[in-house]
Amino acid sequence: MATKARTRAKQVDAQGGDPAGTLRDYYEQMSLVRAFELRSGEMYARAKIGGYCHLNLGEEATVVGLMAAIEARDYLFTGYRDHGYALLRGLSPERVMAELFGKTTGVSGGRGGSMHLFDAETRLFGGYGIVGGQIPPATGAALALKYQESAGPDAAAVMCLLGDGTTNIGAFHESLNLAGLWKLPIVYVIVNNGLGMGTTVEKASAEPELYKRAASYRMPGLRVDGDDVLAVRDAARDALQQARESRQPVLLEVMCYRLRGHSVVDPARYRSPEDTTIAQQSDPVPSFRAELIASGVLSEADATAIDEAADARVTEAVTFAEESPEPDPDDLFAYVYATAVANAPSALPGEPVMDAL
Amino acid sequence: MTAATDTSVASASLPMTKALNAGLRRAMLDDPSVLLMGEDIGSLGGVFRVTEGLIAEFGDKRVLDTPLAESGIIGTAIGLAMRGFRPVCEIQFDGFVFPGFDQITSQLARMRNRHEGGLIMPVVIRIPYGGHIGSIEHHQESPEAYFAHTPGLRVVSPSNPHDAYWMMQEAITSNDPVIFFEPKSRYWPKGEVRFDESGTPLHASRVVRAGTDVTVVGHGAMVSVLSQAADLAQAEGISLEVIDLRSISPIDYAPILGSVQKTGRLVVTQEAPGFVSVGSEIAATVAERAFYTLEAPVLRVSGFDTPFPPAAVETHFLPSPDRVLEAVDRVLAY
Ligand SMILES: Cc1ncc(C[n+]2csc(CCOP(=O)(O)OP(=O)(O)O)c2C)c(N)n1
Ligand SMILES: [Mg+2]
Numbered sequence: 001m002a003t004k005a006r007t008r009a010k011q012v013d014a015q016g017g018d019p020a021g022t023l024r025d026y027y028e029q030m031s032l033v034r035a036f037e038l039r040s041g042e043m044y045a046r047a048k049i050g051g052y053c054h055l056n057l058g059e060e061a062t063v064v065g066l067m068a069a070i071e072a073r074d075y076l077f078t079g080y081r082d083h084g085y086a087l088l089r090g091l092s093p094e095r096v097m098a099e100l101f102g103k104t105t106g107v108s109g110g111r112g113g114s115m116h117l118f119d120a121e122t123r124l125f126g127g128y129g130i131v132g133g134q135i136p137p138a139t140g141a142a143l144a145l146k147y148q149e150s151a152g153p154d155a156a157a158v159m160c161l162l163g164d165g166t167t168n169i170g171a172f173h174e175s176l177n178l179a180g181l182w183k184l185p186i187v188y189v190i191v192n193n194g195l196g197m198g199t200t201v202e203k204a205s206a207e208p209e210l211y212k213r214a215a216s217y218r219m220p221g222l223r224v225d226g227d228d229v230l231a232v233r234d235a236a237r238d239a240l241q242q243a244r245e246s247r248q249p250v251l252l253e254v255m256c257y258r259l260r261g262h263s264v265v266d267p268a269r270y271r272s273p274e275d276t277t278i279a280q281q282s283d284p285v286p287s288f289r290a291e292l293i294a295s296g297v298l299s300e301a302d303a304t305a306i307d308e309a310a311d312a313r314v315t316e317a318v319t320f321a322e323e324s325p326e327p328d329p330d331d332l333f334a335y336v337y338a339t340a341v342a343n344a345p346s347a348l349p350g351e352p353v354m355d356a357l
Numbered sequence: 358m359t360a361a362t363d364t365s366v367a368s369a370s371l372p373m374t375k376a377l378n379a380g381l382r383r384a385m386l387d388d389p390s391v392l393l394m395g396e397d398i399g400s401l402g403g404v405f406r407v408t409e410g411l412i413a414e415f416g417d418k419r420v421l422d423t424p425l426a427e428s429g430i431i432g433t434a435i436g437l438a439m440r441g442f443r444p445v446c447e448i449q450f451d452g453f454v455f456p457g458f459d460q461i462t463s464q465l466a467r468m469r470n471r472h473e474g475g476l477i478m479p480v481v482i483r484i485p486y487g488g489h490i491g492s493i494e495h496h497q498e499s500p501e502a503y504f505a506h507t508p509g510l511r512v513v514s515p516s517n518p519h520d521a522y523w524m525m526q527e528a529i530t531s532n533d534p535v536i537f538f539e540p541k542s543r544y545w546p547k548g549e550v551r552f553d554e555s556g557t558p559l560h561a562s563r564v565v566r567a568g569t570d571v572t573v574v575g576h577g578a579m580v581s582v583l584s585q586a587a588d589l590a591q592a593e594g595i596s597l598e599v600i601d602l603r604s605i606s607p608i609d610y611a612p613i614l615g616s617v618q619k620t621g622r623l624v625v626t627q628e629a630p631g632f633v634s635v636g637s638e639i640a641a642t643v644a645e646r647a648f649y650t651l652e653a654p655v656l657r658v659s660g661f662d663t664p665f666p667p668a669a670v671e672t673h674f675l676p677s678p679d680r681v682l683e684a685v686d687r688v689l690a691y
Contacts, residue, residue, distance in 0.1 A: 050668025051493035102493075102667035110667040113493045129495045130452065131425055168424035169456060196425055198401040204424040270401050329673035332663045345632065345662035 018230065020297045026068065026229050027292055028306050030060040033084035034285050035310040036093060039318060040083060040100060040114075044264040048322070049100045052129075053114045056084035058259030061284035062191055063088060065232025066254070069240060070159050075123045075145075077138035078161040080115035081191070082127045085161070089122045093317035103324035110327050111335070132171035135160055135188070139175040142186035146247060151185070157243035158186040159236070165196020167210050179249040180217030187239040187250045191226070193258040198270035214251035226256030227284040257282055361410055368551040374544045376518035377407045377483075380525030381445065385415055388443060391529055394421040394430050395447030395483075404449050405485055405544055427457035434480045435465055443479045443529055451486040452495030458503070465534045466509035477532040481525075486514075487578050487628050488675045489542035494665040499577075499629035504536045505606040505638070512606040513559060514538035516580035518548040520603060523555035531559070538605070540577035560604040562612045568598035571685050572616040574639060575626040576602035579676065583626065586678035590685060597685065605635055613639065614647050621652035622688040626676050631659030653691035656684040 037055040044053045056063050059081070067088035070076060078085050086096050091107055099106025100114045107119050115129035125141065128134040138160035149155045166172060167190060179186050190210050194201055201208045214221025220242070224235040232254055239250035257279035261268040268276075292298040298306070333346045340346075362371065362379040371379070385391045393408055399422040402409030412420040423430050427448060434444035448454045454461070461482065468478050488497035505512045511533050515521040521539070528535040557563050565580065566587055573583045580601045587597040598616045602608065617623050623643055625636035640655040658676045666674045 050491040052496065102669045110669065111664075113667060115493075115495075130455070132456070165425045168426050168429075170426065170428050171456070196396075197404075198397045199422060199424070203422065326669045327667055329666070329670045332661060332666050332670065332674070336663050 023292055023297050024302075024306075026064050027288055027298065027303070028310070029064045029067070029088055030229070030285050030288060031306050031310040032093070032313060033060045033063055033087060035307070035314045036083060036087060036096070036317070039314045040097070041260075041264050043097075043100070043318065049114065050102055051113045051115070052080075053100065053264045054081040054262065055260060055264065056081055058257045058279055058283060059191060059193060059226065060084065061229040061288060062226040062232055062254050062256045065226075065229040066159065066161070066189060066236050068229070068233040069236030071156075071240075072123070073154075073156040074240065075125055075138070075141050075156065075158045076161070077125050077134040077141070077158065078127060079131070079134060079163055079166065080127065080129045081163070082115065082117045086117040086119070086124055086127070089119070089124045091117070091119055091122060091124070093313055094320040097314075097317040097321040098324050101321040101324070102327065103321055104327050105320070105324040131166050132162070132169035135162060135166075135171045135175040138188075139178050139184060139186060142179060142184035142243075142249070143182060145185050146182070151245055151247050153241070153245055155185065155244040157240050158184075159189060159240065160186060161189045161191055163196060164190055164192040164194065164201045164210060165199060165204055166190075167213060168196075168204055173216075176214070176217040176219070176249070176251065180219050183247040184249050185243040185247050187236065187243050187252055189236065190251065190253040192253050192255050194275075195258055195262070195271075197262045197266070198268070211251055211253035217249075217251075219249045219251055221251040221253070223253040223255060226254040227282050227287070229284070229288060256284075259283060361414065364552045367553060368549055370547045371518050371522075371550050372545050372547050373515070373518045373521045373539070374405055374407050376522040376548075376550050377525055377539065378409060378411070379550070380522040381408065381529075382411060382414070383522075384445075384526050384529040385411070385419060387526075388529075390441055391443045391445065392419045392421065392437070393445050393447065394423055394434060396423055396425055396430075396449055398422060398447050403447055405541065407483070407539075408447065427453060427455075428460050431457040431460040431465065431480075431482065434482075435460065435468065435478065438478050438480050439476060443481075445481040445483060445529060448482060448484045450496045451484055451498040451500055454482070454484055454500065461504070461510070461534075461536070462507045466507045469533070470509060478534045479529070479532050480534045481528045481531075481537050482534070483537045483539060485541040485544070486538045487540045487542055488660075488665070488671055489578060491668040491671065493668055493671075497665050497671065499627065499660065501536075501538055501605050502629055502634050505635055509534070510606065511535045511560070511604075512538065513604050514540060514577040515603065516540065516543065516577055516601050519550045520555075520557070520601075522550045522552075523557075524559055524603070527555070527559040538577060542578045543581065546581075557603070560607055560609055562600055562602045562604060562609040564598060564612050564616060565601045566597070566599040568596035568620070570596045570620055571622040571624060571688055572598045572600060572613065572620045573624045573626060573681060573685070574600045574602055574613060576605060576635070577628070579626050579628060582676060582678055583681060586681040586685070589678055589682060595685065595689070602635075608639065608642070610642060610646065613643065617643060617647050618650050621650055623651070623655045624658060624681065624684045624688060625655060626658040626681055628660050628675055630662045631657050632662050634659060653688040656688055658684045
């Protein structure tokens with residue numbers, strides 16, 4: 001397991017630093033992601049959710065920090081561990097939960113599922129189930145931005161999220177080379193939770209300090225503590241600023257822990273008890289909550305109210321998803337091609353043959 | 358961890374995962390040049406636990422946990438094969454083979470021909486494939502046609518634990534690359550595995566249920582769907598002859614043509630989309646070679662020509678006994 005970078009002592013400074021309201025917002029977001037993910041796990045166990053389901057549990061501070069840094073005009077690409085990002089990008093818990101349930105009211109009408117959350121309106125360009133699938137398209141989107149806009153503080157940039165294990169696939173290296181060579185406005189964020197399924201970073205990567213891989217592509221690489229929401233936010237903001245203003249791609253490595261198995265069905269038996277203990281001890285949700293209470297930003301009652309509200313919000317989402325209609329098999333052909341293509345299959349198989357007979 | 362399966366007995370009732378495990382283990386015991394490579398296949402034993410226990414028995418030089426890099430895994434296997442090893446690569450799920458597709462189709466498949474027979478390529482690529490487990494795209498697909506289309510590759514798929522045990526060993530002793538498709542929905546049901554002899558060579562297809570009215574052909578998980586269809590048909594007085602293809606490339610046509618001589622009617626089935634598919638190939642060949650014995654056009658029952666659908670509607674996408682029987686009715690009515 002990689003050692004964590006403690007970029008700075010954990011502290012919340014309601015006076016000198018962020019306004020109390022901002023900190024409270026962050027806690028609300030963390031609490032929402034936590035509640036959503038716990039419930040997703042439950043719904044999966046109750047067979048309401050098909051396919052595979054990868055949770056952001058343990059990564060909430062990273063999710064909130066990154067989503068606090070990205071602007072509405074920016075584009076977000078992510079892997080399959082995408083629920084929290086979609087929620088904080090502004091997709092309603094109802095539509096995200098319905099997508100997990102595979103219902104027509106989901107963000108993609110149930111076609112994408114848990115791993116492929118996509119919403120053009122909020123510039124969330126997926127959700128990718130194939131490891132590394134998101135990295136070249138994100139790089140292409142950054143090339144498009146470079147063509148379409150001039151650099152500056154108001155320019156848009158791309159944020160491309162990926163896991164530690166994903167840095168070993170060819171697409172990662174091909175893309176970073178392009179971005180470095182062409183000076184593209186993109187920030188690649190490695191969410192390093194120490195594990196790719198059951199394989200540790202040390203067992204998978206010749207250079208386990210993953211941010212150092214940036215050197216090969218002449219881009220800045222840096223590592224930040226993923227349990228520290230403010231540190232993540234600030235590092236990501238700086239990186240995005242370089243992308244916007246100087247067309248300088250950046251590789252940002254965010255160190256966190258995966259609280260549970262790789263996906264809901266993984267009991268994670270490969271994990272050592274010590275590692276599980278560390279993961280639990282560094283759980284960012286209770287620690288941020290305790291810090292906010294200690295520093296007077298929240299009272300215990302406030303924090304409890306926030307947690308309860310998050311839970312209630314998720315309950316509404318589940319009810320909505322449960323009550324939404326299932327997809328109609330006849331619609332499966334509706335979005336295969338952009339325009340009607342002569343002679344392309346457009347009906348369930350068997351029927352044309354029956355007519356011919 | 359579970360103990361290794363005892364293969365010194367006459368037979369055992371095993372799920373396909375265990376039969377594959379026993380086949381891999383047998384091959385590793387028989388030949389020290391056999392080694393396994395893949396993501397999380399060591400201490401985790403693979404996502405489906407097919408390689409469970411093998412790293413403990415054979416060590417981490419023969420059971421290699423690799424980084425996440427399909428192109429690297431398959432390309433490395435090619436190099437190992439050039440120097441006399443017999444690598445068996447695990448791809449976690451059907452949809453994850455494509456980062457390695459270039460190494461398979463551009464290199465692995467052509468190496469022997471390119472070097473005028475100067476080397477052999479004994480590489481097995483194991484791919485859990487197919488649907489029925491509610492797992493949406495990338496995790497339930499049937500990409501066998503891409504590989505069957507590529508000269509130089511052998512492509513097989515067992516439908517039951519006995520065949521899985523034997524076909525795995527034969528694939529590993531093959532001096533050509535074998536793409537070994539494991540029907541993941543058949544991983545868990547138990548079946549009898551006889552350890553004395555296979556009974557059927559790797560590339561033979563086989564009549565698994567005799568019948569007289571309509572021949573139905575399929576591979577992998579389709580074989581059990583066809584057996585269910587045959588039971589239902591029997592209740593209606595229709596007799597289906599069920600053929601398990603087993604080998605997708607090359608295809609053993611003798612049992613198929615022999616059966617069609619008898620029935621005059623053929624329905625070919627597959628989970629993959631029907632367009633340019635293995636079923637299309639069989640239909641075309643039977644039309645070429647048995648035109649005068651056919652009493653009806655050959656019909657295909659396939660997945661839809663769409664990306665793999667959401668879990669809730671996958672039962673429509675995947676051919677069911679009912680869809681097979683509709684096609685049976687049509688060829689009978691013709
Ligand atoms: C091409 C490909 N190969 C294998 C997989 C199976 N797989 C899914 S996630 C994963 C591990 C990825 O780990 P990491 O990049 O660290 O992301 P994390 O799951 O920790 O967020 C693997 C091997 C896949 N989805 N795609
Ligand atoms: Mg990881």
